[in-house]
Amino acid sequence: MDQLAQTFSALEEDRVYQIVDECLEKSIAPLLIVNELSRGMEKVGQLFKDDEYALAELIYAGEIFKEAMEKIKPLLLDGESSSAGLVIMGTVAGDIHDLGKNIVITMLECSGFKVIDLGVDVPAKKFVEAIKESGASLIGMSLLLTTAMDSLRNAIMAIEEAGIRNNIKIMIGGAPVSEHLREETGADYLGRDAVEALTIARKVFRQSTVDAR
Numbered sequence: 001m002d003q004l005a006q007t008f009s010a011l012e013e014d015r016v017y018q019i020v021d022e023c024l025e026k027s028i029a030p031l032l033i034v035n036e037l038s039r040g041m042e043k044v045g046q047l048f049k050d051d052e053y054a055l056a057e058l059i060y061a062g063e064i065f066k067e068a069m070e071k072i073k074p075l076l077l078d079g080e081s082s083s084a085g086l087v088i089m090g091t092v093a094g095d096i097h098d099l100g101k102n103i104v105i106t107m108l109e110c111s112g113f114k115v116i117d118l119g120v121d122v123p124a125k126k127f128v129e130a131i132k133e134s135g136a137s138l139i140g141m142s143l144l145l146t147t148a149m150d151s152l153r154n155a156i157m158a159i160e161e162a163g164i165r166n167n168i169k170i171m172i173g174g175a176p177v178s179e180h181l182r183e184e185t186g187a188d189y190l191g192r193d194a195v196e197a198l199t200i201a202r203k204v205f206r207q208s209t210v211d212a213r
């Protein structure tokens, strides 16, 4: 498995798919494979930061990640009916990173949640409209760029100004997110990874079932 992260960070595309296939054949837990790919991606980010990789390599890594996830996704999705609750997800304005958000979505869907994916570069207004239109009780906002922290602040402020803050729980996630940012923006939860996102969703929907009684 270690080899997968290494091969990924070396951008050996065909070999990555081959190892993923081998792992799946050996019935290695899909989530472990996703973790290894994420570790490889972390290394790619480091190499980019150190100027060893250029933007083209970053983009290429994103493509390999997506393609590998296509192989794993069917095994994560267990075909459960989507009735655990409705969640809205989106990457905030100015930020187009979506690999992490998509893993969170897959994780939620495979646990029975229905997810409205607003995509990337989502303006504050669109988050507000989606909450009003869908009646969802949980929204997840993703960001990878420190420069997108203002967009997160704006989105949460817009939800407050629209008078719908009490209708929705907000979870935030992505590399620059911290407990300090959560407190400052008034977001309800912070999730470090897709497993934490699922724990939060389960908690929120258990709570709303209890409240409805």
Ligand code: B12
Residues within 6 Å of the ligand: 038, 041, 042, 043, 044, 045, 046, 048, 049, 055, 058, 059, 060, 061, 062, 094, 095, 096, 097, 098, 099, 100, 101, 103, 104, 139, 140, 141, 142, 143, 144, 145, 146, 147, 171, 172, 173, 174, 175, 176, 190, 191, 192, 193, 194, 195, 196, 197
């Ligand atoms: C792949 C990548 C890209 C790809 C994105 C492809 C895609 N479709 O997403 C491309 C090439 C497009 C890209 C572009 C850019 N990138 Co980039 N990118 C990365 C890289 C290498 C990996 C990010 C990633 O996908 N990680 C893997 C996923 C699985 O992890 P994750 O996103 O963290 O998600 C997990 C958790 O955070 C959490 N999570 C995520 N979202 C949410 C949401 C909720 C609600 C919850 C609960 C949890 C949660 O769960 C996920 C699963 O476990 C990072 C480096 C890094 N180490 O993070 C740089 C990085 C984020 N990029 C960076 C930069 C600078 C850029 C560019 C500005 C480059 C440029 N000069 O143009 C552009 C930005 C364009 C824009 N406007 O957004 C910097 C950001 C620096 C900063 N401090 O802001 C980084 C850190 C690289 C670096 N070290 O310098 N990038």
